[in-house]
Amino acid sequence: VQLVESGGGSVEAGGSLRLSCTASGFTYSTYCMGWFRQVPGKDREAVGTIDSDGTIKYSDSVKGRFTISQDKVKKTLHLQMNNLNSEDTATYYCGAEEIVADCTGGPDAMDYWGKGTLVNISS
Secondary structure (H helix, E strand, O other), rough: OEEEEEEEEEOOOEEEEEEEEEEEEOHHEEEEEEEEEOOOOOOOOOEEEEEEOOOEEEEOOOOOOOEEEEEEOOOOEEEOOOOOHHHHHHEEEEEEEEEEOOOOOHHHHHOOOOOOOOEEEEE
């Protein structure tokens, strides 16, 4: 199983970045996918998740600025991030949760993780 994130980098406040996560080694359609982020010394937090029927949930801190999308054929998850600010600086991780009954979506529910990609926002 592999989740490989890409697209991180450094941008100025107000700018945009697009992250991608390419999945392999598992049946993508039977998993909920999500983006999470973590800064040193803090717990990993959910940015947003997408379940098998395409329902997307966002954290309040990114709602209206970030957009999750996916290409099921290419098994790729995207995170479009607009109007970035310094509080968005973090390592961003892609996670996959096998669907049992429903998608829980929390960090503790993820079965697989990517290695992360660093996003740095300068003010």
